[in-house]
Amino acid sequence: MSLAFQQRRHQIVGDCRQLKxxxxxxxxxxxxxxxxxxxxxxxxxxxxxxxAA
Incomplete structure (x- = not known):
């Protein structure tokens, strides 16, 4: 699970980089x-x- 979370975080960072x-x-x-x-x-x-949750 740790690897999966790291990969997902990496994807989010990539999205933020593209947005910037x-x-x-x-x-x-x-x-x-x-x-x-x-x-x-x-x-x-x-x-x-x-x-809100």
Whole structure:
């Protein structure tokens, strides 16, 4: 199970990396007045989901 969890975490990190690259590309190419900022700290999201469960 430990290996499975490590693999799943690695997949999530890969998704976050791709999201960051997408946001960076958008900001670099579109030059919005307010660039999109992504926060990759999911602590509050996880706490909120735990409370809703």
């Amino acid at each position: 690259m997408d946001v960076d590309s958008y900001n670099d190419n579109r030059l919005p007045v307010q660039p999109i900022q992504m926060i990759f700290d999911f602590t509050f999201d996880l706490e909120e989901l735990a409370l």
